Amino acid sequence: MDEPEKLSYREYDLPKPGPGAVLLKVLRSNICGSELHIWRGQHPTKKKGVLGHEMIGEVHSLGDGVTTDYAGEPIQKGDHIVSAYYITCRKCAACREGHFHLCEHAYDFWNQPPEVSPHFHGTFASHYYIHPDQYFYKVPDNVSEASAASANCALSQVYFGLDKAGVTYGQTIVIQGAGGLGLNATAVAKEKGARVIVVDGVESRLQQAKLFGADHTLNLNDYSSVEERIKAVLDLTNGKGAEFAMEVAGVPAAFAEGIHYIRPGGKYVTIGNITPGKLVEFDPGLLTRKSIQIIPVVRYNPWYLYKALKFLSDTQGKYPFDGMIDAEFSMDDIKLALDKSAAREVTRATIIMDR
Missing domain, CATH: 3.90.180.10 (Medium-chain alcohol dehydrogenases, catalytic domain)
Structure with missing residues (x-):
């Protein structure tokens, strides 16, 4: 990439790997x-x-x-x-x-x-x-x-994030985004025994999320306001909200919305927003009153790539990873x-x- 949205092709002789390479x-x-x-x-x-x-x-x-x-x-x-x-x-x-x-x-x-x-x-x-x-x-x-x-980087990164949050059996997580990160996160969360709610605006992605274990899906386009989406999540969680949420949408507004899905004392893993300077209105008072812990994740500890390969091997045929x-x-x-x-x-x- 010579500059954004402009590509060219170059040719080089293959290097001989040095020691350890x-x-x-x-x-x-x-x-x-x-x-x-x-x-x-x-x-x-x-x-x-x-x-x-x-x-x-x-x-x-x-x-x-x-x-x-x-x-x-x-x-x-x-x-x-x-x-x-x-x-x-x-x-x-x-x-x-x-x-x-x-x-x-x-x-x-x-x-x-x-x-x-x-x-x-x-x-x-x-x-x-x-x-x-x-x-x-x-x-x-x-x-x-x-x-x-x-496995690198989508599966490894969400695996790392879910482990950092401590997602475990019988808890509910809302996953914002059903792209590659979201689908991988859905499968890992299900294997941890969690109940998974996936939110996205593309119906085909939501249908795919169901194949990866999503218990419930919410299409953003079916709701006219943030308040309606929040109510939908509350209705699915006995009015309490989820123990966890994970933002993998890469949209700043999704981050601001996510804390509304989480019950007091919950945890929020954010992975998708990686561009500094993109701002959004946010309610810090609500975050404090609910005592929500925010866990930002960039990259992953490198041994999670090994864990990701093991996950794929152990769950072979259970989730349509090839179809992703x-x-x-x-x-x-x-x-x-x-x-x-x-x-x-x-x-x-x-x-x-x-x-």
């Missing part, structure tokens, strides 16, 4: 909501460069000393791999305190222009370079390419894929790379 041949790369923020020029740090981070690849070559993944599983050329898209240096202030997902060096390479070696910094490309201190895992044999590609991808595009049609995704004409698009 891995070079992957990209098999497919999804369009995540973060890509759409970048595409529109709304990302706080990435304004140009190679896009793509949610992917699955095949080991092309291994650097010296690389014999296993970060779970100790032996790897070799040809194995299918998924990786965290950021660096975990383990030495900065955030890492020293155990906040690996907030590593100060997370984007040292992702933000580099393609001219900078080793060139392959993003996954909208034929190959992808995994650096030392970048967690990666071998994909279980019973997990498909389509499912594994979504409803549009496939070639590398030549990446701009079309981004535009259609931004227009919400597709729920989840994937780029199939040349084999």
Whole structure:
């Protein structure tokens, strides 16, 4: 991306991975909501460069000393791999305190222009370079390419957020947004034993949410006001509100609305709004009176990628993870894929790379 909404193609010789590094041949790369923020020029740090981070690849070559993944599983050329898209240096202030997902060096390479070696910094490309201190895992044999590609970052991030909130059996969660993040969150919440209410404005997404375990769905367009939507949630929760809510819509107004869905003492996980400077009216007095805890989540601790793969393997066939991808595009049609995704004409698009 030379600038927002403008793409060009570059060619570089494949680099030889250094010690502790891995070079992957990209098999497919999804369009995540973060890509759409970048595409529109709304990302706080990435304004140009190679896009793509949610992917699955095949080991092309291994650097010296690389014999296993970060779970100790032996790897070799040809194995299918998924990786965290950021660096975990383990030495900065955030890492020293155990906040690996907030590593100060997370984007040292992702933000580099393609001219900078080793060139392959993003996954909208034929190959992808995994650096030392970048967690990666071998994909279980019973997990498909389509499912594994979504493990990073959608599934890993919502899994991380639900664990941070402490969602457990018999509780209710309202999930705002039924895109990739919302569908993954619905499945994980159901496996935790929660009752799930999904809110979105696109009926096809809500129908898909039911397949991922949603107990109730609310279409924004069926209600003429915020007050009516709040009443609908209260009616589904015996007038008390939900113990949890999760915002994965990426809309500031959704965040302001979410605290109304939650009962006193509840928790609110917010993931979707990642662009600073987009403001909305908010009721801090209500937040205080209800003593709601807000849990913002960016990225995830990298071992959650392993947990996500295990989740996919253990629930194989129970949820239609493969069906979450409803549009496939070639590398030549990446701009079309981004535009259609931004227009919400597709729920989840994937780029199939040349084999």
